């Protein structure tokens with residue numbers, strides 16, 4: 333235990349957070365959220381991998397998942413740069429921790445959405461060079477997607493994220509056997525043309541360039557499987 337006495341009293345010191353400005357720990361429904369920032373994560377990568385500095389536009393994926401540990405739920409928001417190579421360069425944007433999942437998706441995603449929109453509008457500067465991002469899409473499993481997109485869970489009748497077919501329930505699973513139903517697209521999602529698919533208004537619609545159908549994969553991209 334003696335070694336622990338050298339630890340700073342405040343986790344923010346340990347994590348080397350900026351001391352000015354507002355506190356980076358944000359209390360929210362069911363827990364708290366620690367925001368490191370999209371720009372900060374990208375700057376760290378650019379410094380760590382100088383060859384990235386040849387790029388003017390950084391292709392950014394966002395990955396969100398639930399990690400249950402020690403009776404708590406962690407919901408990290410990760411960024412990932414995927415270049416032409418097989419390699420993906422991950423970085424942490426923010427982490428939620430609580431005794432339950434985040435109670436309010438708008439609150440949970442607020443800082444992320446502000447960061448994305450700010451960089452999409454203005455870029456960011458490092459060593460006299462301006463960088464921008466291309467938002468490639470979101471990566472999340474089905475339960476996380478239903479939370480983020482404010483849509484019915486994958487066991488619901490109108491849950492299919494790619495088409496409007498009404499499923500039927502058999503042997504403890506929901507089936508979508510037809511395959512002939514109208515496909516969903518970003519506009520029909522935005523206009524909630526099939527109200528039964530939705531549970532609310534997702535704050536992700538505040539990101540103008542993000543397609544809530546086209547930029548969400550229902551299978552993990554192959555590069556995530558390695």
Ligand SMILES: [Zn+2]
Nearest residue numbers: 492494495508
């Ligand atoms: Zn379908």
